[in-house]
Amino acid sequence: xxxxxxxxxxxxxxxxxxxxxxxxxxxxxxxxxxxxxxxxxxxxxxxxxxxxxxxxxxxxxxxxxxxxxxxxxxxxxxxxxxxxxxxxxxxxxxxxxxxxxxxxxxxxxxxxxxxxxxxxxxxxxxxxxxxxxxxxxxxxxxxxxxxxxxxxxxxxxxxxxxxxxxxxxxxxxxxxxxxxxxxxxxxxxxxxxxxxxxxxxxxxxxxxxxxxxxxxxxxxxxxxxxxxxxxxxxxxxxxxxxxxxxxxxxxxxxxxxxxxxxxxxxxxxxxxxxxxxxxxxxxxxxxxxxxxxxxxxxxxxxxxxxxxxxxxxxxxxxx
Numbered sequence: 065x066x067x068x069x070x071x072x073x074x075x076x077x078x079x080x081x082x083x084x085x086x087x088x089x090x091x092x093x094x095x096x097x098x099x100x101x102x103x104x105x106x107x108x109x110x111x112x113x114x115x116x117x118x119x120x121x122x123x124x125x126x127x128x129x130x131x132x133x134x135x136x137x138x139x140x141x142x143x144x145x146x147x148x149x150x151x152x153x154x155x156x157x158x159x160x161x162x163x164x165x166x167x168x169x170x171x172x173x174x175x176x177x178x179x180x181x182x183x184x185x186x187x188x189x190x191x192x193x194x195x196x197x198x199x200x201x202x203x204x205x206x207x208x209x210x211x212x213x214x215x216x217x218x219x220x221x222x223x224x225x226x227x228x229x230x231x232x233x234x235x236x237x238x239x240x241x242x243x244x245x246x247x248x249x250x251x252x253x254x255x256x257x258x259x260x261x262x263x264x265x266x267x268x269x270x271x272x273x274x275x276x277x278x279x280x281x282x283x284x285x286x287x288x289x290x291x292x293x294x295x296x297x298x299x300x301x302x303x304x305x306x307x308x309x310x311x312x313x314x315x316x317x318x319x320x321x322x323x324x325x326x327x328x329x330x331x332x333x334x335x336x337x338x339x340x341x342x343x344x345x346x347x348x349x350x351x352x353x354x355x356x357x358x359x360x361x362x363x364x365x366x367x368x369x370x371x372x373x374x375x376x377x378x379x380x381x382x383x
Contacts, residue, residue, distance in 0.1 A: 184302025
């Protein structure tokens with residue numbers, strides 16, 4: 065990931081660098097290296113006579129996991145106002161949505177819970193997401209986990225259902241099917257998981273083991289990110305759900321990119337859930353059109369509440 069840009073005077077700083085005025089940069093910034101790192105993105109520029117249109121999905125993983133699990137109240141939020149942090153806090157703490165605004169402490173709790181707990185995370189995940197730095201107390205964390213899980217019973221049930229399906233396929237050789245066309249099957253030495261799009265994920269050389277809690281768990285062979293050696297890797301229901309959600313989000317992006325390409329847009333790069341388009345300046349309404357194309361629901365997910373946000377820029381940057 066490239067460093068994000070938080071410099072307010074991005075144009076001026078970029079101009080100083082292009083002129084080679086390093087003395088001015090050292091005068092303006094206590095640590096010029098940090099400023100320079102934030103200009104890396106701006107090295108990507110559109111073609112002459114063009115601008116970048118940058119568009120990405122809004123809360124794509126939260127939308128996909130709600131759709132996959134059938135968490136009705138979340139689907140209603142995403143089909144309506146879309147304020148998931150406020151709605152989550154209202155659901156967790158039993159207060160009216162209207163009582164929570166952007167400065168509300170409850171919204172902050174809803175936000176950190178949404179970011180940390182969707183894939184089985186607990187107190188440790190909250191800490192990793194900076195819950196204590198945000199002003200939450202240690203004794204608040206476990207109740208926050210409990211409140212989020214009570215507010216999202218379909219998602220927590222999905223973690224267990226996916227784990228059971230994977231175990232059935234690996235241990236018993238069953239062809240285990242779940243909602244939205246998800247299906248687990250072992251064949252040719254791999255655990256294959258069919259996605260709603262029809263694409264499959266594959267987990268090599270699957271087996272089972274007893275985890276540290278004394279429960280049966282699925283294992284498979286994966287490449288260690290540090291040593292690059294193949295090692296036995298343990299997984300569990302919520303982690304498998306994370307794999308599925310991110311794979312489905314990728315399929316949504318692929319569908320959107322095909323639509324953009326067919327509409328004549330030049331895609332110059334894509335990053336996670338974001339696409340960057342090289343658009344001629346004589347297409348003034350391109351952004352609105354791009355966001356509409358991005359939000360189109362795939363044939364295999366007609367009720368998935370997609371939404372996209374975007375902006376235009378003369379060089380690559382974070383909005």
